[in-house]
Amino acid sequence: MSAESSPKIVIVDESPIRAAILQEGLREAGFTDVVHISEMQSLLAQIFAVDPDVILIDLENPSRDVLEAMFQVSRAVRRPIAMFVDQSDAASIQASVEAGVSAYIVDGLKKERIKPILDLCVSRFNAFAKLQDELDRTKSALEDRKVIDRAKGILMKAKGLTEDEAYVLLRSTAMREKKKISEIAQSILTASEMLK
Amino acid sequence: MTVPLRIGFIPLVDAAALIVAVDKGFTAAEGLDVTLVREVSWSNIRDKLNLGLFEAAHLLAPVAIASSLGLGHIKVPIAAPFNLGLNGNAITISPALHAAIMAEIDGDRFDPMATAIALARVVAKRKKRGAEPLTFGMTFPFSTHNYQLRFWMAAGGVDPDEDVRLVVLPPPYMVESLASGQVDAFCVGAPWNSVAVDLGVGHILHFVSDILVRAAEKVLAVRQNWSEKNPAVLAALIRAAARAAEFIEQPENRAEATNILSQPERIGVDAEVIQRTLVGRLKISPDGTMRESGRYLLVGREDAARPDPVQAAWLFAQMVRWGQTAYSAEALRAAMGVFRPDLYDSALGTGKQAAETSGTIGAFTGPPFKPDDIAGHLDAFAIRYRKA
Numbered sequence: 001m002s003a004e005s006s007p008k009i010v011i012v013d014e015s016p017i018r019a020a021i022l023q024e025g026l027r028e029a030g031f032t033d034v035v036h037i038s039e040m041q042s043l044l045a046q047i048f049a050v051d052p053d054v055i056l057i058d059l060e061n062p063s064r065d066v067l068e069a070m071f072q073v074s075r076a077v078r079r080p081i082a083m084f085v086d087q088s089d090a091a092s093i094q095a096s097v098e099a100g101v102s103a104y105i106v107d108g109l110k111k112e113r114i115k116p117i118l119d120l121c122v123s124r125f126n127a128f129a130k131l132q133d134e135l136d137r138t139k140s141a142l143e144d145r146k147v148i149d150r151a152k153g154i155l156m157k158a159k160g161l162t163e164d165e166a167y168v169l170l171r172s173t174a175m176r177e178k179k180k181i182s183e184i185a186q187s188i189l190t191a192s193e194m195l196k
Numbered sequence: 197m198t199v200p201l202r203i204g205f206i207p208l209v210d211a212a213a214l215i216v217a218v219d220k221g222f223t224a225a226e227g228l229d230v231t232l233v234r235e236v237s238w239s240n241i242r243d244k245l246n247l248g249l250f251e252a253a254h255l256l257a258p259v260a261i262a263s264s265l266g267l268g269h270i271k272v273p274i275a276a277p278f279n280l281g282l283n284g285n286a287i288t289i290s291p292a293l294h295a296a297i298m299a300e301i302d303g304d305r306f307d308p309m310a311t312a313i314a315l316a317r318v319v320a321k322r323k324k325r326g327a328e329p330l331t332f333g334m335t336f337p338f339s340t341h342n343y344q345l346r347f348w349m350a351a352g353g354v355d356p357d358e359d360v361r362l363v364v365l366p367p368p369y370m371v372e373s374l375a376s377g378q379v380d381a382f383c384v385g386a387p388w389n390s391v392a393v394d395l396g397v398g399h400i401l402h403f404v405s406d407i408l409v410r411a412a413e414k415v416l417a418v419r420q421n422w423s424e425k426n427p428a429v430l431a432a433l434i435r436a437a438a439r440a441a442e443f444i445e446q447p448e449n450r451a452e453a454t455n456i457l458s459q460p461e462r463i464g465v466d467a468e469v470i471q472r473t474l475v476g477r478l479k480i481s482p483d484g485t486m487r488e489s490g491r492y493l494l495v496g497r498e499d500a501a502r503p504d505p506v507q508a509a510w511l512f513a514q515m516v517r518w519g520q521t522a523y524s525a526e527a528l529r530a531a532m533g534v535f536r537p538d539l540y541d542s543a544l545g546t547g548k549q550a551a552e553t554s555g556t557i558g559a560f561t562g563p564p565f566k567p568d569d570i571a572g573h574l575d576a577f578a579i580r581y582r583k584a
Contacts, residue, residue, distance in 0.1 A: 041378065044363070062236040062366030068268065069337050069364040093270070097243050 151185035210281035277539035312352025409558025441496030519581030
């Protein structure tokens with residue numbers, strides 16, 4: 001690899017969305033030679049075929065241990081892999097592990113060329129986690145709304161309340177019990193199921 | 197006041213003492229508020245322990261040593277004050293390889309020397325007819341599984357770096373890889389060997405206790421500097437783990453212990469499969485053949501939980517034998533210093549008397565292991581890594 005050309009990067013990630021987000025970020029930053037591997041069968045053989053300079057893998061992936069074998073002196077390994085981070089770079093490892101990604105660097109790639117790749121990785125992984133989190137929260141808010149609506153319906157029917165009165169009853173009960181409105185609503189659903 | 201601790205583990209039966217300590221409330225009784233975090237790779241556990249995201253971890257004994265020596269990753273000294281398990285691994289092979297070995301075997305099928313020599317014959321025949329080399333799966337470069345497979349096959353004349361392929365596979369993928377023919381055999385801990393036998397895709401050829409009488413497997417690992425700053429917390433954790441190990445070893449508690457371990461957020465496999473490994477009575481072949489051993493997995497009995505620095509020295513010797521590191525007296529001292537019977541004794545008041553079993557490795561071949569002459573010891577083994 002010449003000093004000027006873009007290093008060859010492999011992304012090992014079973015999440016196609018996250019891989020796409022990362023790939024796009026890398027491309028915008030000028031790293032054009034990026035290959036995504038999503039199939040974990042014979043992972044090492046696939047990596048050897050690409051012969052990358054940098055391998056990025058998400059920490060939810062059990063196959064991370066497979067990559068560790070490439071550190072070894074074994075004859076099976078054609079180009080030894082080294083973690084670029086040394087003792088002084090603990091902060092870099094910390095940031096990447098917290099973001100949920102790990103980088104393996106093939107010997108010979110200059111340290112200053114790795115830093116921007118890893119920084120980008122960390123920011124994209126964090127962005128993806130935030131996105132995922134928002135999605136989860138939206139989903140659970142929707143679920144809560146459905147449960148509360150059904151509980152209101154039950155209360156309205158059983159006690160002859162208006163919708164607003166049913167909601168006030170749910171809310172005041174939740175405050176008294178120090179619980180979430182959705183939890184009180186859920187217990188109403190459960191109880192009414194049992195009393196059927 | 198309760199002390200919050202985050203502890204990482206891999207869903208394997210030898211995490212039993214840790215899981216039971218938490219789920220039976222033994223850690224809470226010691227004033228510890230433990231969150232167990234289930235992880236998917238040893239690399240993750242190592243990194244999160246090293247970086248301080250975990251206070252403690254269920255860890256492969258060789259990884260604790262490698263981390264302390266700075267092998268394969270950044271150097272972070274680890275202390276192992278409690279052994280979570282001795283033995284517990286098995287070598288499982290495909291039905292085809294099983295048939296091939298049984299056709300060549302001259303001697304008892306549970307004798308590792310007989311099977312290793314038979315394996316060498318199978319390997320030689322395959323080479324002669326130009327077949328692909330056999331592939332063996334193991335869990336990590338710095339793992340007992342790696343060293344146990346190598347120790348065994350080298351005794352029969354098979355060079356693990358020349359004659360076969362050794363590949364790392366995450367334990368949950370082992371069975372599938374054996375079924376699909378990606379690997380011909382693997383060495384892994386419970387419950388995966390039993391799962392392969394139950395599915396009819398593998399035969400358990402050896403319990404690791406056939407190869408080594410006592411083999412340190414997983415340890416409870418903490419950062420050495422954390423252990424120095426938090427001696428009281430660590431002692432409380434050791435006491436809770438010791439109480440759990442003792443609980444698990446009582447036959448009348450087995451049902452409760454296996455039920456705890458089988459929960460989906462813990463090991464997440466059938467309680468009966470876990471029970472087999474704790475009792476040491478395993479189905480070893482798809483036709484239903486059973487084999488029983490009192491040494492399959494030792495959690496607390498026979499002083500299994502007390503760390504033995506000789507075990508650390510043996511593991512270090514394997515790293516030297518297979519070229520993962522060079523021998524030095526300083527590195528040996530550092531490796532032995534990872535295993536901390538002193539911390540175990542001071543937490544449990546077990547006193548200074550060395551256990552009778554201390555220093556026992558009990559390998560099926562080679563001279564008795566002596567940590568003070570590792571170079572001489574390794575000279576007794578013809579097959580080892582040699583610089584090209």
